Amino acid sequence: MSHYEAPIREPLIIGDKSYHDISNDIAAPIEGKANKWWWAVFTLALVAFLWGVGAIAYTIGTGIGVWGLNNKINWAWDITNFVWWVGIGHAGTLISAVLLLFRQKWRMGINRSAEAMTIFAVFQAGLFPVIHMGRVWNGYWTMPIPNQFGNLWTNFNSPLLWDVFAISTYLTVSVVFWYTGLLPDFAMIRDRATKPFQKKIYSLLSFGWTGRAKDWQRFEEVSLVLAGLATPLVLSVHTIVSFDFATSVIPGWHSTVYPPYFVAGAVFSGFAMVQTLLIVMRKVSNLEAYITRGHIENMNKVILVTGGIVMVAYLSEFFVGWYSGSSYEDFVYLSVGAATGPYWWAFWALILCNGVFPQLLWIKKLRTNYTVSFIMALIINIGMWFERFDIIVINLSRGHLPSTWTMFEPTFVDIGIFMGTIGFFFVLFLLYARTFPAVAQAEVKSILKSSGDNYKRERDSK
Amino acid sequence: MSDKVIHAIYDDDDVLLKAVKEVREANHHIEEVYTPFPVHGLEKAMGIANTRIAITAFLYGITGLGFAVWMMNYMMIEDWPQNIGGKPSFSYAENMPAFVPIMFELTVFFAAHLMVITFYMRSKIGPFVKASNPDPRTTDNMFLMEVPVTGDEKELETFLTKTGAVETKIVDKH
DSSP, rough: OOSSSOSOOOOSBBBBOOOHHHHHHHHHHHHHHHOHHHHHHHHHHHHHHHHHHHHHHHHHOOGGGSSSOOSSSSSSHHHHHHHHHHHHHHHHIIIIIIHHHHOOGGTTTOOOOOOOHHHHHHHHHHHHHTTTSGGGGGGGGGGGOOOTTTTTOTTTTTTTHHHHHHHHHHHHHHHHHHHHHHHHHHHHHHOOSSSOOOOOOHHHHHHTOOHHHHHHHHHHHHHHHHHHHHHHHHHHHHHHHHHHHHTSSSSSTTTTTTHHHHHHHHHHHHHHHHHHHHHHHHHHTTTTTSSOOHHHHHHHHHHHHHHHHHHHHHHHHHHHHHTTOOOOGGGSSHHHHHHHHHTHHHHHHHHIIIIIIGGGGGSSSHHHOOHHHHHHHHHHHHHHHEEEEEIIIIISOOOOOOGOOOOOOOOOHHHHHHHHHHHHHHHHHHHHHHHHHSHHHHHHHHHHHBBHHHHHHHTTTT | SSSHHHHHHHHHHHHHHHHHHHHTTTOOOOOOOOSSSSOOOHHHEEETOOOHHHHHHHHHHHHHHHHHHHHHHHIIIIIIOSSSTTTTOTTTTTTTTHHHHHHHHHHHHHHHHHHHHHHHHHTTTTOOOOOSSSGGGGGOOOOOEEOOOOOOHHHHHHHHHHTTOOOEEEEEEE
8 A cells, every 4th residue: 555544534435446446436427328317406596597587587677676785784685695605605605715725635625626516506696786777788987907098997996896806816727727627537438438429528628638747746736736725715705795784884783804704605505505405415416435424523613613603703702892992792693682673683694603502513413414514504504695795785684874764575576686695596506416426526626535435444454 | 760659558557657667667668648637757758858838837927027017117107197085196006005916816827727728738638639549448547658660679668568468559659
């Protein structure tokens, strides 16, 4: 065996796989045909997506007034969903970049799908800043392009402009990171394809990857540098998203804890979404050998850590609200006023879903249980949606001036667009699951000898 | 130099690594090695120089930072030094904190994308490029070493088989 591996480590690839078995397992969903369950879920997602497209068209055609916004609560579901989707995207980069920097081998089995999730979630997020504009057709004015208005530029003081740069950088860098990692896997599919059309497609997608020693050397260096760049990027993106609120003067928004707190929340919710998707995927795509109980447990541990950070942030917000002595802070989203006010249900949904239930994951029996992990992930996804809703809506509903106090009621268009993005997300993810190698085979093969079940057993028996 | 090469195919990365060392010790030139996944230590065993791609990324990052500073200084301070919400637009330094997010993002943007483009160009990969791996199994589970034939073909073939190759093939150089 080529190197020493501590016997205490659990195998990451189970079922006595060889290199060729790995190729077969990963190519199987691509080479096979979709079953009727896939078509059923795909149709459902597609219908939701089309419904969302209709809701968006209606909004743009008629005006933002078809949403439930009012002149006090002028951000609600749109930006809630935006932050929620961006947050979901963050786990993908965390898994592919941060865990790469920390040399975590368990990321190999899950990084491809996590990155796909990132990209598809950022697509959804990217919709909201566009469609919540009153004049979408002037959206390109956010770009500092030389123009015939005497070169009228953008204002670089606005966090909303920082968002434009952050999200577009995040999306494009995530895409190239993901795509570069896909090249060897597309090449594998290309070289075993028997159908001419499939061969053509994967030849095109694999960019002529051949796996020369020098290419691999550069590939690894590029991956490492991209991971090094993506790590601060992922922290900065949600930081900049949090600046949308933190740099304002609105009580409850104006808070210096937001950047790290939002990032922790993003990782928390993102891992919950990875969990939601992978627990299903490992089953339907027969990837149980690569996405094991150990992977699920590790992700639950990350959820537990980031959930703890989020809890600390809640407590510190609650404390500082009281400690500040500012009477306006009595009604912010984490205050006694919010807990007993008209949005008490949103407040308690947040506390229960994010603070209380995830603490059950301290129990090993629960965090290694697939069903419990799945339900917990759903609860966290809901809880993190409420976190953003609470931050945005509760703080806007009780501002400085009591004569502006108001409530928010979403319309079917608000809800329809959100449903549409969920549909769109699943349309993309389902298509991905059938056409892309869902596990990074080149990476998994590189850990087979150190972490494969059979190799570990052989080593331990020596 | 003859215009023939031997393709020695291995089925294990550890054997390949050992073979690469032996072939180099026997003073044979290794033209190329194709592997399905990154074999750690292979480039060292083959004597391939370190890649400088990280250095290019650093330079691209500096370029991006410079571009961001130049752009925002020109637009916000020189071209239209307006008062927007009381922010000081008299000099770049005074309003610098508000420019940090975009300075950062553009640094990352330039570094990441230009580095990846450099990688694609240097490794000659890109859309519509035809793959040139000599054996399709090298992206699955086989490792292929390409050694140019000099002197006795048979001798070289038996030597490579002795290093653990499961298959050897003499082909014309493409």
